[in-house]
Amino acid sequence: MGRWGAVRLPDLIGLLARLILGVVLIWAGAAKVTHPAVSAQAVRAYQLLNYDVAGYVGYALPVLEILVGLLLVTGLFTRVSAAVGGLLMLAFVFGISWAWAHGYALDCGCFGGGGTIAASQTHYPWEILRDAGLAACAAWLVVRPRTAYSLDHRLFG
Amino acid sequence: MRPDASKKIAKATPKSGPNPVIIGAIIAAVVVVAVVVAIVIGNGGKSGSSSAASGNPVPVGVVGGTGGGILASPTTAKPNAPTMDLYEDFQCPLCGELEKALGPQVRALSDAGQIKLVVHMMSFLDSNLGNDSSTRAANAAACAADAGKFLQYHAAVFAGQPAKEGAGYTDAQLTQFAQTAGITGPALTTWQKCTTTAQHAQYVTDVETAAGKAGVTGTPTVKLNGTDISKTLTTPAALVAAVKGATP
Numbered sequence: 261m262g263r264w265g266a267v268r269l270p271d272l273i274g275l276l277a278r279l280i281l282g283v284v285l286i287w288a289g290a291a292k293v294t295h296p297a298v299s300a301q302a303v304r305a306y307q308l309l310n311y312d313v314a315g316y317v318g319y320a321l322p323v324l325e326i327l328v329g330l331l332l333v334t335g336l337f338t339r340v341s342a343a344v345g346g347l348l349m350l351a352f353v354f355g356i357s358w359a360w361a362h363g364y365a366l367d368c369g370c371f372g373g374g375g376t377i378a379a380s381q382t383h384y385p386w387e388i389l390r391d392a393g394l395a396a397c398a399a400w401l402v403v404r405p406r407t408a409y410s411l412d413h414r415l416f417g
Numbered sequence: 418m419r420p421d422a423s424k425k426i427a428k429a430t431p432k433s434g435p436n437p438v439i440i441g442a443i444i445a446a447v448v449v450v451a452v453v454v455a456i457v458i459g460n461g462g463k464s465g466s467s468s469a470a471s472g473n474p475v476p477v478g479v480v481g482g483t484g485g486g487i488l489a490s491p492t493t494a495k496p497n498a499p500t501m502d503l504y505e506d507f508q509c510p511l512c513g514e515l516e517k518a519l520g521p522q523v524r525a526l527s528d529a530g531q532i533k534l535v536v537h538m539m540s541f542l543d544s545n546l547g548n549d550s551s552t553r554a555a556n557a558a559a560c561a562a563d564a565g566k567f568l569q570y571h572a573a574v575f576a577g578q579p580a581k582e583g584a585g586y587t588d589a590q591l592t593q594f595a596q597t598a599g600i601t602g603p604a605l606t607t608w609q610k611c612t613t614t615a616q617h618a619q620y621v622t623d624v625e626t627a628a629g630k631a632g633v634t635g636t637p638t639v640k641l642n643g644t645d646i647s648k649t650l651t652t653p654a655a656l657v658a659a660v661k662g663a664t665p
Contacts, residue, residue: 296459297544305634319459320452327448337441373545376635378511415435 267408274407275335277397281345282332284394289325291372296322302374305366306355324348335410338401346398352391360384476559476617478567484620484627486537487559489568493530499663500533501526504628504638507554507574508542510582512637515650516575522653524568532660536571539636540625550585553612555621557591560611561598569598588612 292299300318303309309317325348331341352370359366365379368387405412478487486502488494503523505512527534538555554574561570573594579585591612600608611617639647641663650656 293455295544296455297541300459301541301544301629301634304629307632307634311630311632315459316456319456323451323455324448327451331444337437337444340441375541375545376511415440416437417434 270404271406271408274338274401274404275409277400278332278335278338278342278407278410281342281394281397281401282329285325285329285332285345285348287329288371289322289329291322292369293322293326295372298372298374299369302367302369305364305369305375306359307362307364308355308358321348332401335407335412336415338407338410338412339405342398342401342405346395346402349391349395349398353388353395356384356387356391360388474616475620476562476567477565478562479620480535482627484623484625486535486624487562487567489524489534489536490527490530493528494533495530497665498531498533499642499660500535501660502535502537502638502640502643504537504539504633504636504640506539506542506551506636507558507578508546508548508551508582508585509636510578513575513578515637515639516572519650519653519656520572520575522656524572526657526660527568531664534568536567537624537628537633538571538621539628539633540621542636546583546585548583548585552618552621553588553615554586554591555624556615556617557594557608557612559617559620560608561595561600563611564600564604564608566595566598566600570594570600573597 292302296319299322300315303318303321304311304314306314308314324344328341328344328348331337332345352368356366356368359368360382365377365382367374367377367381368383369375370387370391401407407413476487478489479485480488486504501523505515523532523534526532538551538558540551540555543549543551558567558570558574561567574586574591576597577586577590577594592609595605595608637647638645639650641659646659649659
């Protein structure tokens with residue numbers, strides 16, 4: 261693949277997958293990282309983990325999202341980063357489904373906020389569909405981590 | 418000239434460039450350290466000493482240990498009356514609606530001694546809304562409990578809840594609520610001092626933590642003898658029926 265030559269289509273699809281997943285992760289992490297208490301409370305609202313563990317997850321998640329997002333956007337260790345990002349998305353899909361199945365009315369807290377809301381304001385199908393789509397981006401990158409304009413390619417060939 | 422061949426040769430020879438193992442290890446270390454730091458910082462905000470340990474005063478009427486709720490009418494409850502735990506945040510609109518719909522009935526049941534009403538004022542909406550009104554109002558209500566006017570103050574705050582969530586309460590409003598609650602004279606002076614010094618701030622934090630540990634993740638939550646009945650409470654009649662069912 262020449263630097264100025266034609267970029268192969270699968271590499272471009274990979275680039276797109278990498279940027280979509282990476283930017284959404286950075287955005288989600290940045291929205292929460294300055295409000296750790298809110299993030300912890302949002303995780304607790306799922307009633308999936310005990311009080312202390314949910315707190316740790318709430319504090320750690322925004323930082324992890326930002327760092328994995330940065331790796332994806334720059335295309336560094338794409339396969340590993342995408343695997344982590346994909347696992348996060350699967351965990352989110354599970355959590356949202358859990359809340360839905362138990363009849364909790366929650367804001368997913370994906371981009372800050374979170375907690376109990378009026379039942380009419382929930383968006384479970386959309387939230388699950390969105391995270392499933394992001395998981396699909398991750399799956400592509402795990403299977404085919406080679407992407408256009410990546411640091412992986414530049415640093416390690 | 419055959420540039421392709423030279424490129425292939427360059428690729429085949431071992432590189433003197435960056436070592437992926439070392440870079441990977443550094444990045445992994447950075448991620449782990451950042452996550453641990455985030456958890457430590459997040460935890461540091463809350464895990465302070467409890468009010469009991471630090472000697473901070475606990476408001477009058479608190480039951481159930483550190484961070485327990487305030488028993489609304491300690492003198493009137495009948496011995497066999499079921500315990501109703503009410504978890505609310507003064508800035509929560511759904512709590513305002515609950516108070517509008519059921520508040521008078523709840524107070525009537527409490528005043529008649531048919532329930533032991535324990536009110537837990539939470540404050541997590543402060544961090545959601547980016548203000549400190551839930552904490553200040555909860556502290557002010559705890560100060561009102563010291564004056565024996567907790568339920569009256571509680572009712573006054575919800576009656577004065579702003580239409581727009583997040584508008585919060587000014588200090589003047591909190592004082593107005595005290596007057597509405599019937600706190601006057603020297604009691605009002607004491608209440609004023611208690612609020613301006615945030616005397617029960619640690620207690621308010623303890624209530625939030627205790628409620629979270631009790632599995633309360635949203636407000637309003639209503640428990641009758643420990644069972645969450647929030648979803649079945651639609652009318653005052655349903656409330657009365659639930660209380661009757663829980664009374665031996």
